[in-house]
Amino acid sequence: GAVVSQHPSWVICKSGTSVKIECRSLDFQATTMFWYRQFPKQSLMLMATSNEGSKATYEQGVEKDKFLINHASLTLSTLTVTSAHPEDSSFYICSARDNIWPSGIHYEQYFGPGTRLTVT
Amino acid sequence: KNQVEQSPQSLIILEGKNCTLQCNYTVSPFSNLRWYKQDTGRGPVSLTIMTFSENTKSNGRYTATLDADTKQSSLHITASQLSDSASYICVVSADGYNKLIFGAGTRLAVHP
Numbered sequence: 001g002a003v004v005s006q007h008p009s010w011v012i013c014k015s016g017t018s019v020k021i022e023c024r025s026l027d028f029q030a031t032t033m034f035w036y037r038q039f040p041k042q043s044l045m046l047m048a049t050s051n052e053g054s055k056a057t058y059e060q061g062v063e064k065d066k067f068l069i070n071h072a073s074l075t076l077s078t079l080t081v082t083s084a085h086p087e088d089s090s091f092y093i094c095s096a097r098d099n100i101w102p103s104g105i106h107y108e109q110y111f112g113p114g115t116r117l118t119v120t
Numbered sequence: 121k122n123q124v125e126q127s128p129q130s131l132i133i134l135e136g137k138n139c140t141l142q143c144n145y146t147v148s149p150f151s152n153l154r155w156y157k158q159d160t161g162r163g164p165v166s167l168t169i170m171t172f173s174e175n176t177k178s179n180g181r182y183t184a185t186l187d188a189d190t191k192q193s194s195l196h197i198t199a200s201q202l203s204d205s206a207s208y209i210c211v212v213s214a215d216g217y218n219k220l221i222f223g224a225g226t227r228l229a230v231h232p
Binding site for chain 2 (some may be wrong): 004006041042043044045046091093096108109110111112113114116
């Protein structure tokens with residue numbers, strides 16, 4: 001099956017620094033990737049949609065200058081949390097959408113294992 | 121407003137027992153409904169995907185049902201195992217393309 005990886009799996013950084021998280025589709029090409037944030041005991045919240053070769057589309061309330069997204073290739077999207085603060089501590093999950101339209105019904109989204117960010 | 125509601129919020133069962141998780145949605149238009157399993161500290165893994173024309177779909181010990189008329193779905197787990205302990209998330213796609221609407225999940229704990 002399709003595999004999506006994230007790196008790092010966990011990271012601790014100091015307040016004010018920037019952190020980059022990578023999301024890779026390992027065995028398929030993904031024109032579109034998604035970034036989610038998940039707080040403890042809550043469900044996933046979509047932050048932004050990342051399209052290869054173009055600017056990301058951010059959900060309402062998500063600061064695009066704080067959460068920089070780059071989708072430079074069909075297998076890699078990066079999320080950079082700039083000037084991180086403790087309130088940015090969360091579980092960040094990416095997903096990659098398969099480019100194939102299997103049966104004319106839907107695209108599949110495959111989720112990465114997540115990155116735990118702790119800002120001290 | 122597009123919403124996905126799940127019940128119960130949490131559930132504890134004994135190993136070997138069956139259980140059923142519920143999902144109600146108010147999403148329009150409707151493209152498909154998905155059930156995901158999310159282990160603690162991991163990303164969601166797809167269990168089933170159903171379109172409006174599908175009433176039931178199985179994946180091993182997991183069986184999902186869908187009633188598109190009443191906008192309800194259920195996930196039945198048979199002969200539960202300790203490894204079934206996880207959050208189960210109901211997700212509805214409004215356009216079959218990008219927009220996924222997530223439920224809050226049901227946290228299942230299977231005890232020996």
